[in-house]
Amino acid sequence: MTFSYRHPRPALTVDCVVFGLDGQELRVLLIQRNDDPHAGSWALPGGFVELHETLEQAAMRELQEETGLTRVYLEQLYTFGGVDRDPRERVVSVAYYALVKLSDHSVQAATDARDAAWFDVNDLPSLAFDHDAIVDMALYRLKGKVRYQPIGFELLAPRFTLSQLQRMYETILERPLDKRNFRKKILAMDLLVELDEVEQDVAHRAARLYRFDEEKYRRLSEAGFDFQI
Amino acid sequence: MTFSYRHPRPALTVDCVVFGLDGQELRVLLIQRNDDPHAGSWALPGGFVELHETLEQAAMRELQEETGLTRVYLEQLYTFGGVDRDPRERVVSVAYYALVKLSDHSVQAATDARDAAWFDVNDLPSLAFDHDAIVDMALYRLKGKVRYQPIGFELLAPRFTLSQLQRMYETILERPLDKRNFRKKILAMDLLVELDEVEQDVAHRAARLYRFDEEKYRRLSEAGFDFQI
């Protein structure tokens, strides 16, 4: 079966840059291509947009199919429309970036998938198509956005220590932050809820756990509050 | 002649939100649709992406064809992929926003075009498709971006007074700025070149003219300088 149109059309795809935080490293989830072009190369998960689904739904579906991931934080990044992005034909791709909690078991499974793997963002293989440029832009966006929107929490477990939170910012921003100033500032925003729990199984004084109060953040930001690291 | 594909494809279009500054008003350029759907409605200029052109080239071409505009500042905004955006079939649209100098003669011509007109951004007719949402997002982006990137100059004549510059920011940000603080801050950035000219034909003390030093801005921002209003 074929589909005919009066004018030629570009193919439309979505591609996802999935970020995860592994200790002190920011990682990106890549899949290994089975088919040409670029068979064997690493590439971003993604695929063709179906007629019945929105772009975001397409991105979610491809992530699920190719990496097993569900319920990730997803945000549109940019649409790449270079004429020669794909050697076969004209393909326009709407790129998304996603933030996932590597503490989730669902992600652990994907990590073991034979054709999907996490790579240190500073040590990526060269990627198929223009996917290097897409990753670069995603990283740039993440670095910018994490400072004035509380999206970084999407990379952490629901309960975290202040040190983990600080390490997350240091990793993404690629610069050290002062411990006392960081705690003063983040606690002054009054968006963290101090839990009655501490870290377990650490070989030193156990740190207090906190969670991010999303509900309160929503209320405050509607009232004009500006998150800022 | 028809074009056939093994899988169905969404149509791909570009739409442009063109902003211009007319004294104290921020305006948007709209065109009146000749054909159904929404014949007679006002809509954003835009149209189908051809295979041989990039998305940005498509946006430029449509602007030229429908409004006569050339050499505008153009930036990708967002890609709208709702399933029912267009009643005829699935259409995905890459939206751009543009900033133009209403002082340009080329723009004056477009203003007179029988089916293109400038509207006060706070008094728009209801628009075809989801174009209201596109304008809303463009406005939101403009308000955010103008504060930390010197794109506002794209709305002014090449030579401008400090009062005109301040009015531009007040119009976009929709809040008054303090004259002395504004001048102190903008001059401290040292990105304006004081010209040996003053305003002409005004019924009061003539103001000094300045121009924006793009070259210097480029150099400084590569060195990490942050523009900020």
Place this chain on the structure above:
DNA sequence: CCAAAAGTGTTCACGGTACACCCATGC
């Protein structure tokens, strides 16, 4: 001489930054 906008400095409050030591825990 009057109307209209141009042009110009100082003070204060607040937030960012720099900086070092004691504490709790597990081994």
Place this chain on the structure above:
DNA sequence: GCATGGGTGTACCGTGAACACTTTTGG
């Protein structure tokens, strides 16, 4: 008892915000 990170306060400085009068020019 020692190694490891957890947890805490103060002083200084620079930037943002508030604020009012004199000057220039054309009509």
